[in-house]
Amino acid sequence: MRYLWIYILVGCFLTGRGYGQNLIPNPSFExxxxxxxxxxxxxxxxxxxxxxxxTNAATPDWFSEDCRSAPVNEYGYSYAQKGRCYIGMINSGGYRENIQARLHRPLTPGNRYYASYYVKRARRYYSICYGIDRIGISLSMNRVFNATTNFISSGPAEHTPANVFFTDTLNWVKVTHEFIASGPYEYFLLGVFMNDNNINSLTRNGVLNTIVGTYMYYDNVLLFDLDSAMEYTNTVINTCTDTTITGSGRNGNFTYQWFDGDTAQNKTLSGFGKYWVKSIDYDSGLVFMDTFSIVDNRVNITLNLRDVEICKGDSIQVSVEELPEIREILWSTGATGPAAWLKDESTYTVRATTQCDTFQQSFKLTYRPPVQQLYDLDTTFCWSNILLSLKLNQDLYRWYYNDKLYVQWVLDLTTEGEHSLKVTDTVCNTESSGKITIRTRVCEDCIRMPNAFSPNNDGMNDLLLPYFYCDIQQYELRVFNRFGELVFETAQPNAGWDGTYKGKPCELGVYFYHVKGKYGPGEHETISYTGDITLIR
Known part of the structure; x- marks a missing residue:
């Protein structure tokens, strides 16, 4: 099952008057x-x-129904566009009447601003009735004052287009400007901020005239920051699938600006991401910012469990990282939570559940191999060929040979006697020991005799000589004929029988020998062999 969670965060930016509201004090002169x-x-x-x-020595006029100077006044007849008051200003020749107000807060450089006000041409002004173009607004860092009544250029200005004349004496006409603040301006100026050479006038008969002279009413002045909302909401949709929602701007007399330029109130939003819409009331200066965040709550969890090894009889605590995305952790033992105690040799499984998915991993718990069991050993080798090789597991255990630490992987025993060996497991605190006794004996092939020889002086097998495979001492060799008569004897291992007796060649046939001696270190062991040999020529 897939889920969708929605959170709505609401916030307001507020100063004395509030962000997104009119920065103009007393905008309708009430x-x-x-x-x-x-x-x-x-x-x-x-x-x-x-x-x-x-802004200068000129003094604009103020009309109020409460003070009986409206709707009928010196220059015509008009009710206020909003409320009960409005102002009037003359622009004739080089004479300028402009007004200024200190804003509720300085402009933010780089932000977009919207300014609007309403104008209406007075019906009469000293029998000269003209409509002019190029009225507008200006900005200043400081309060502006010129002791004359002349044109003032104080700072950046926004003007209405050329040849767009304001001649309506019956209806209030809305004038708007949009601009990007180039500095932290604190003063707002309203009126005409061009010299006469850049201004055109139009008579009531529709004839262009070079004479600039008109009287205009002004009311309902508005300036607000398009980039700063007085209230914002952030609707967060946490979902496990790529979803579609409908985002909406505020209800009311608003103009809508979506992130992609769309101007409808409602918009279909598809896919993970963050979307926004501004709801702008150009009449009151209210700006609302609403964002819609479709958040992908799918996460990839790695449990990072490995096979573990313990000593039999012990227990171990195995754990996974307790990530904030994990809602539940369940072990195959039935335990819940990020950790579980285990003691039995087995394969275990842990399952972690997030908002959207379940992640599972298995691992093995095994017992550490028991320490190698040693036994006493008594073995015998040929005295001249002693070699007992033992392979030692140095990965798991610590070994001691004759009570000294031994770190090699192979132990070669080459001497007879008693040897001690001990193995210890420092992890599981177990050990085993044993004794190895090496003895020596006479090997049957220590002396070998040939079965025939040919004493014919051909250089091959002319002497009867034994083959020695050990160190012989107290050596004796005796040879007898078939009648038991001793025909040869020697105590020298290198002396052989040449097949003669008393200087004469012996007959062909079978003869018998007896060889004996002692070998080995320490107490010598006696060996004795008998056999027959064939003499051939």
């Missing part, structure tokens, strides 16, 4: 101290209208 004459109400010094100042 906050004021008292009713005064509307003409020249906005001045360079802090005055009646909260948050707004003139």
């Amino acid at each position: 906050q004021y101290d008292s009713c005064i004459s509307p003409l020249g109400a906005i001045r360079p010094d802090p005055g009646i209208i909260t948050g707004w100042l003139s």
